[in-house]
Amino acid sequence: MTALAVVSIRNxxxxxxxxxxxxxxxxxxxxxxxxxxxxxxxxxxxxxKSMCAHALMGLLxxxxxxxxxxxxxxxxxxxxxxxxxxxxxxxxxxAMIFQEPMTALNxxxxxxxxxxxxxxxxxxxxPKERRAKALALAREVGLPxxxxxxxxxxxxxxxxxxxxxxxxxxxxxxxxxxVADEPTTALDVTxxxxxxxxxxxxxxxxxxxxxxxxxxxxxxxxxxxxxxxLRHGKVVEEGPAAVVFNEPQHDYTKALLAAVPSxxxxxxxxxxxxxxxxxxxxxxxxxxxxxxxxxxxxxxxAARAVNFTILKGETLGLxxxxxxxKSxxxRLVMRLVEADRGTVRIGETDLTSLSGxxxxxxxxxxxxxxxxxFASLNPRRKIxxxxxxxxxxxxxxxxxxxDRARDLLKMVGLDAGxxxxxxxxxxxxxxxxxxxxxxxxxxxEIIVADExxxxxxxxxxxxxxxxxxxLKARLGLSMxxxxxxxxxxxxxxxxxxxxxxxxxxxxxxxxxLFAAPEHAYTRELLAAVPGRKERVPAA
Amino acid sequence: xxxxxxxxxxKGVIVLLAIVVLNFVLIRLAPGDPAVVMAGEAGASDxxxxxxxxxxxxxxxxxxxxxxIYVKGIVTLDLGFSFRQQAPVSKLILERLPxxxxxxxxxxxxxLTLGILFGTCAARFAxxxxxxxxxxxxLIFYAMPLFWVALMGILLFSxxxxxxxxxxxxxxxxxxxxxxxxxxxxxxLIMPAMTLGLFFMATYTRMTRASMLEVKRLxxxxxxxxxxxxxxxxxxxxxxxNALLPVVTLAGVHSGTLIGGAVITETVFAWxxxxxxxxxxxxxxxxxxxxxxxxxxxxMVLIFNLIxxxxxxxxxxxxxxxx
Numbered sequence: 001m002t003a004l005a006v007v008s009i010r011n012x013x014x015x016x017x018x019x020x021x022x023x024x025x026x027x028x029x030x031x032x033x034x035x036x037x038x039x040x041x042x043x044x045x046x047x048x049k050s051m052c053a054h055a056l057m058g059l060l061x062x063x064x065x066x067x068x069x070x071x072x073x074x075x076x077x078x079x080x081x082x083x084x085x086x087x088x089x090x091x092x093x094x095a096m097i098f099q100e101p102m103t104a105l106n107x108x109x110x111x112x113x114x115x116x117x118x119x120x121x122x123x124x125x126x127p128k129e130r131r132a133k134a135l136a137l138a139r140e141v142g143l144p145x146x147x148x149x150x151x152x153x154x155x156x157x158x159x160x161x162x163x164x165x166x167x168x169x170x171x172x173x174x175x176x177x178x179v180a181d182e183p184t185t186a187l188d189v190t191x192x193x194x195x196x197x198x199x200x201x202x203x204x205x206x207x208x209x210x211x212x213x214x215x216x217x218x219x220x221x222x223x224x225x226x227x228x229x230l231r232h233g234k235v236v237e238e239g240p241a242a243v244v245f246n247e248p249q250h251d252y253t254k255a256l257l258a259a260v261p262s263x264x265x266x267x268x269x270x271x272x273x274x275x276x277x278x279x280x281x282x283x284x285x286x287x288x289x290x291x292x293x294x295x296x297x298x299x300x301x302a303a304r305a306v307n308f309t310i311l312k313g314e315t316l317g318l319x320x321x322x323x324x325x326k327s328x329x330x331r332l333v334m335r336l337v338e339a340d341r342g343t344v345r346i347g348e349t350d351l352t353s354l355s356g357x358x359x360x361x362x363x364x365x366x367x368x369x370x371x372x373x374f375a376s377l378n379p380r381r382k383i384x385x386x387x388x389x390x391x392x393x394x395x396x397x398x399x400x401x402x403d404r405a406r407d408l409l410k411m412v413g414l415d416a417g418x419x420x421x422x423x424x425x426x427x428x429x430x431x432x433x434x435x436x437x438x439x440x441x442x443x444x445e446i447i448v449a450d451e452x453x454x455x456x457x458x459x460x461x462x463x464x465x466x467x468x469x470x471l472k473a474r475l476g477l478s479m480x481x482x483x484x485x486x487x488x489x490x491x492x493x494x495x496x497x498x499x500x501x502x503x504x505x506x507x508x509x510x511x512x513l514f515a516a517p518e519h520a521y522t523r524e525l526l527a528a529v530p531g532r533k534e535r536v537p538a539a
Numbered sequence: 540x541x542x543x544x545x546x547x548x549x550k551g552v553i554v555l556l557a558i559v560v561l562n563f564v565l566i567r568l569a570p571g572d573p574a575v576v577m578a579g580e581a582g583a584s585d586x587x588x589x590x591x592x593x594x595x596x597x598x599x600x601x602x603x604x605x606x607x608i609y610v611k612g613i614v615t616l617d618l619g620f621s622f623r624q625q626a627p628v629s630k631l632i633l634e635r636l637p638x639x640x641x642x643x644x645x646x647x648x649x650x651l652t653l654g655i656l657f658g659t660c661a662a663r664f665a666x667x668x669x670x671x672x673x674x675x676x677x678l679i680f681y682a683m684p685l686f687w688v689a690l691m692g693i694l695l696f697s698x699x700x701x702x703x704x705x706x707x708x709x710x711x712x713x714x715x716x717x718x719x720x721x722x723x724x725x726x727x728l729i730m731p732a733m734t735l736g737l738f739f740m741a742t743y744t745r746m747t748r749a750s751m752l753e754v755k756r757l758x759x760x761x762x763x764x765x766x767x768x769x770x771x772x773x774x775x776x777x778x779x780x781n782a783l784l785p786v787v788t789l790a791g792v793h794s795g796t797l798i799g800g801a802v803i804t805e806t807v808f809a810w811x812x813x814x815x816x817x818x819x820x821x822x823x824x825x826x827x828x829x830x831x832x833x834x835x836x837x838x839m840v841l842i843f844n845l846i847x848x849x850x851x852x853x854x855x856x857x858x859x860x861x862x
Contacts, residue, residue: 057765091767103758107857108780121768153856169766 005032005072006176006209007056012069014051014060014233025051025064027233033177033209038200040212040220040241042256043230044457045428049213052230053179055079056211057096058086073177092122095170099182101162105154111138111165112150118172137168141198159322160191164198171202178203181213184530188321189484193528196223215457217260218487218531221245229253259462261487263529265510268494274311276347277446277478278366281307283332283342285502302328303339304503310446315472315479317493317510319486319525325502326482330448333480334366335359346446364394364442371451373431377423383409383434384419390442401441408437412467429460436467440475447472448480453488465492486529490514498522547848551841558837559613559830563606566826574598576824577622596622609830618831623823628831632813636835638708639812642805643797645728646736651790653736654743658786659779661744662751673744681741685800689734689807696730703730706809731808735800739793746789750782757781784855791847795840 014026026048033039043049054060056071058078071078074093081089098104106114115137116130125133131150138146141164154162163183170178180199184192200223203210214220220227224241229252237250248254283306289298302325310316318326331337333344335351344351346365354362370376377386387408388401396404406416412433423431432452439447449468453461469492472479483489489496490510497507498521506519517523574592578585593599597608612619618628661673680688697705704710704727715723754760755778763777798814805814813832820828852858 059761059764087767087769089767090765096762096765098758098762100758104762106759106763106777106781108855109776117763117768118766121766121772155857166762169762 005034006074007033007211008070008072009052009056010070010072012052012055012071013067014048014055015065015067017063021046022232024048024067024233026055028069029230029233029235031228031235031238033211035176035209036204036207037225038203038210038212038223039226039228040214040224041228041230042214042217042220044215044256044459046232047230048233049215049230050181051233053096053181053211053213056177056179057090057094059096088122091118091175092173093175094177094179095173095175096179096181097163097166097170097183100186101159101166102154102186104166105162107154109153110150111152111154111157115150115165115169115172118169122173124173133172134168137172138165141165141168141171141202142194143168158191159187160194163187163191163195167195167198167202171206174206176209178208178210179213180210182215183212184219185214185216189486189530190321190524190528192219192530193222196530199223216530217257217458218529221531229256256458259458260531261462261465261485261491263487263490263514263526265490265493265514268510271311271314271494274313276309276345277312277314278308278310278333278480279343279345280309280329280333281343281345283307283329283344284340285328285332285337286340301325301502303332303342304501306332306342306502306504308497308504308507310478310480312445312478313472313476314494315481315492317489317496318480318482318499319484319489319496320499321484321525324499326484326499327450328502329499330368330450330480330482334368334448335363364390365444366446366448367439367442367444369432369435369439369447369449369452371454373428373435373455374423376435377431377438379423381422382419383421383423383426386423386434387419387438387441390438394442405437405441408440409434411440411471412437427460429456429464432456432460432464433467436464436471440471444477446478446480448482450482451484452481454483454485461488468492486525498525543852544845544849547845551845555834555837555841556610556613559610559834560606562830562833563609564602566830567602567605572598573622573824573826596620613834618834619827621820621825621828621831623820623825624828628828631816631828632831632835635811635813635816638810639798639801639805639814641724641728642731642735642810642812643801645732646739646801647790647794647797649732649736650739650743651786654740655747655783655786657740657744658747659751659774661748662755662778662782663774665748665752670748674748677741677744679741680737681745683738685734685738685803686807688737689731689804692730692734693807703727705730708811731804731810734808735797735804738800739790739797742789742793743786746786747782750785751778754778754782780854784851787847787851787854791844791851794843794847798836798839 010030012026012029013024015023016025029048029052031039031041041049041052051060051064055066056078058081060066066079069079112131112134115134116127119125119130119133134150135146138149143149143161143164149157149161149165157165183199184195187195196219199210202208212223220241226238227241227244228238229236229244229250231252237244237248237253244253245257248257283303285303287300287302306329308316318329320326328337332339335344339352342352346362349362351359351362384402384405387405388398391401391404392398402419405419409416409418414430414433418426418434423434426434452468453464456464465488468479471477481489481493493510495507495509496513497504498519499505500521506513506517506522513522514526517526574589574596578589578592590599597605600608609619616629618632621628621631624631657673657677661670664670693705696703708727709715709720709723713723760773760777763773801812802814802818804810805812806818809815813835817829817832820832
């Protein structure tokens with residue numbers, strides 16, 4: 001606490017445009033960044049955490065405006081700078097990395113050129129020196145084969161490599177302050193762990209001050225020195241990480257911490273005597289991208305000999321990193337995609353042998369909840385239609401279907417008035433509830449939930465998970481629950497299947513999997529979960 | 540890349556042959572017999588003369604055989620003989636092709652250059668009077684029919700102020716040579732090329748503007764700002780380059796339409812290109828010539844499309860040559 005703050009934000013107020021849900025995006029925030037320390041700014045969507053980060057970089061969108069406060073940096077109030085002074089500071093003294101490294105990089109420029117731009121922007125070094133420096137930076141952030149990477153385009157890199165390249169760019173001019181806006185949210189858990197470690201190491205070596213924006217308390221636990229909790233644009237709690245974690249003072253902090261799913265699976269009653277709801281035998285699927293007349297085909301094995309059963313009333317988790325084949329298996333089980341080989345049975349019906357009308361008649365038995373509550377609802381249809389369309393198509397009288405839609409909305413905790421409204425009028429959590437109601441409208445026996453809570457804030461996530469558990473028990477449903485988040489899987493699954501490169505490498509009851517993971521990949525996944533130590537030791 | 544081109548050329552040839560067959564059948568489906576028309580115009584409509592004509596031009600053979608002969612001719616780059624003009628079709632077309640290419644390529648260059656320039660200005664100063672002016676200007680040319688613009692152009696620049704010639708490729712009887720000829724042709728070219736180019740310029744202006752405003756909001760532009768780059772560099776290197784991708788696509792589609800537009804422009808300005816040739820052939824029922832023009836136009840569209848694809852792959856590294 002003795003080091004002098006390099007950045008002091010005092011009483012920052014950022015006004016939202018008229019007609020927004022509240023007058024201020026950021027409402028009187030004060031915080032300090034100190035050299036060699038990481039301050040995590042935590043909050044749910046709409047808390048104003050990203051606005052704080054952008055204000056510090058002078059990158060606020062035109063629609064909002066700073067109405068009062070100051071940001072002191074190296075003896076100047078940043079909010080009073082003109083454009084030229086800002087340009088001089090950005091990149092050189094203040095650097096930023098973003099959430100989605102794919103969109104944050106220019107798709108038409110080579111990685112190396114985007115790195116050297118950093119020097120060019122500030123008129124430093126000769127072109128030759130810049131290239132040498134770019135190589136050195138690529139090496140420093142642990143990019144494999146730097147000579148090749150600097151000549152590559154962003155789409156040729158993996159997500160983790162792209163974020164490393166972003167970090168290399170940000171560090172090029174040895175800035176005093178690094179602003180990281182959810183830099184690991186879009187990454188797989190194992191990649192996330194590596195990137196967090198990289199940021200940690202670089203920040204220590206260079207004695208940088210870091211403002212780290214995140215919604216994930218696991219990440220906070222891994223990386224923070226100081227924690228600032230934001231809610232509705234106001235700081236509700238701040239302090240050293242260990243204190244905030246172990247003795248949270250504010251109710252909101254306590255609620256947020258409580259909502260973080262823990263890695264300890266709750267006890268679950270055994271289901272051994274139940275009938276089989278789904279049986280999947282030897283499912284194979286290889287995607288072949290035709291290479292054309294003069295080139296070899298590209299083959300991706302999305303499913304390799306996948307076997308599992310789901311009992312009545314059971315939730316089977318399917319976990320793995322992106323590209324492991326989780327979603328492909330979900331689509332195969334639902335027969336949205338045809339398998340190359342293998343059988344899917346729903347109860348006693350062999351779904352894979354059906355086609356045409358017979359298949360359509362069985363489809364209602366297995367329904368899906370999608371990941372993105374924004375993209376999965378037709379923006380031009382009213383909620384009533386979205387829910388009732390399925391049953392009406394299956395022959396239910398419209399009036400009956402709409403009555404049922406009303407009941408379903410009540411069941412998922414929404415007002416019946418929602419029937420007449422459009423998707424954009426609802427929040428993410430509410431839309432996911434609508435998605436659940438839509439899936440239930442066809443009275444399925446099995447629900448396939450594909451990353452159904454991944455896009456939601458932790459508190460909303462906890463509510464939706466509770467809702468799913470409750471509905472499952474009341475309606476006697478079985479569930480195939482796909483997630484990349486082992487903490488969520490621990491909370492809701494009876495058994496978990498771990499997928500890697502299209503194959504299930506381990507399938508066990510949840511408690512057993514967490515207590516004694518056998519496969520090396522399972523162990524790797526478990527070790528990479530952020531905040532695994534749960535409580536940070538006092539620094 | 541070479542294999543990509545080879546593959547595309549091969550596919551192009553197949554498409555071209557299909558077009559040839561389709562055009563051939565369509566034209567023969569139309570009522571009327573060229574031999575009867577020709578014999579009638581020669582003032583000798585007796586059956587023997589018609590029969591002679593039909594034998595001479597191979598019109599007495601069954602349709603499949605005629606088609607086979609025609610396709611065989613195409614493969615050996617023989618487009619047949621024009622009954623009306625008493626000359627090989629390929630010779631007639633080759634005489635006219637340079638004028639059309641000169642007109643369309645100039646129009647294309649004008650429309651792209653001005654369109655991107657105006658679009659960039661409008662996007663750069665979005666919401667100001669300049670943006671409004673450019674947008675309205677573009678909308679006017681987008682909405683006006685080509686022939687009307689052409690006629691107004693003639694009225695203003697040839698009749699009223701008399702700066703530019705109103706028709707033709709060069710001054711008849713001028714007999715200019717060397718640089719003087721270039722100037723003469725250029726003077727004749729300005730109005731047809733501008734007329735043809737303005738409509739397309741308007742679409743590129745609108746597209747560039749919309750596309751730039753969209754790209755401006757993307758994350759990597761924020762990254763560029765976070766680097767401390769100057770606004771000019773950000774606009775040029777990050778915004779414009781990405782914004783041009785849809786414009787390139789559109790321009791590729793247009794390159795074919797341009798030739799269609801040339802028919803009207805060439806007719807109004809009496810420009811001696813294949814647009815005029817096609818128009819005349821149509822009025823005179825000169826089937827072989829018409830077919831020949833169709834084949835050449837189709838080939839040009841295919842070639843322009845190939846060039847567009849190559850350019851697209853050049854500017855967007857995400858597209859690989861094999862797909």
